[in-house]
């Protein structure tokens with residue numbers, strides 16, 4: 001019996017470290033996690049935090065210094081250990097797409113399929129073009145496409161071979177806001193339909209919150225938190241996580257006390273949506289310093305006893321600058 005037949009983890013990353021020979025700290029350090037079959041995992045972190053290094057290490061494009069990556073229970077070999085770097089059961093879509101720029105869209109996708117069954121090759125290519133909404137581009141050369149269109153072709157090409165693990169490095173970097181929402185939804189739908197496991201690297205926290213069943217947060221080469229997105233959002237282990245995911249308000253304990261929040265820790269942290277704008281026995285009076293229009297909601301800058309906080313107001317125009325409002329910080333975290 002094969003090991004992977006009984007193991008629900010498609011990937012196990014164990015104590016993985018990869019340092020580049022640079023003066024500053026770079027690469028990744030001592031990272032461990034597992035990926036369940038069929039999951040969409042979002043790796044989120046700022047530029048330079050080590051996301052691409054992690055993705056390339058999973059795929060076997062980098063020789064790691066310590067630790068290992070297991071794919072279906074078998075160690076992924078590095079470039080020094082095999083002739084052709086990479087892994088034949090995984091597909092990676094890197095930021096440069098690696099498409100044949102002189103070939104047409106259709107041929108870019110079809111060319112990765114075998115010629116033994118021409119009919120099935122055509123069907124699979126057609127289906128994948130439909131999945132990614134690029135049928136109308138079939139006869140265009142890659143050089144004639146926008147960055148976002150190229151990105152879709154690259155994803156179609158990666159998925160058409162019935163791969164079991166798809167690695168996407170910043171798949172939305174070239175896409176404008178409208179297409180980004182569509183492409184995010186497409187990836188989610190295709191993953192559900194095909195059962196492919198997806199690892200997405202992004203600097204945009206919204207990708208991690210919306211897309212993944214599992215969220216990994218990387219900072220300065222280390223994995224600082226992982227878990228189901230809503231759990232990580234609501235139970236951040238670091239102030240940084242709350243700031244990155246939800247633009248949290250961070251107050252020193254002394255300032256928090258001026259708002260009636262008492263804490264024995266150094267800092268008090270809460271998301272703007274945890275502030276309830278209402279009168280009640282525990283609500284306090286604040287002055288509206290400013291109102292920021294955010295589309296379907298407004299962010300209010302509120303002041304009390306010299307301390308500024310932010311709150312969210314869904315009913316636009318309800319409170320204006322210099323108004324006085326009653327607000328209650330319904331929940332807060334202590335660090």
Ligand SMILES: Nc1ncnc2c1ncn2[C@@H]1O[C@H](COP(=O)(O)OP(=O)(O)OP(=O)(O)O)[C@@H](O)[C@H]1O
Nearest residue numbers: 020022026027046047048049050051052053054203
């Ligand atoms: N080949 C290399 N040689 C030296 N340093 C490198 C190399 N590749 C990456 N680094 C450094 O390692 C760190 C992590 O880089 P990595 O590309 O993994 O980050 P990232 O989170 O993917 O960033 P980005 O979102 O900007 O692509 C950075 O400080 C980077 O400068």
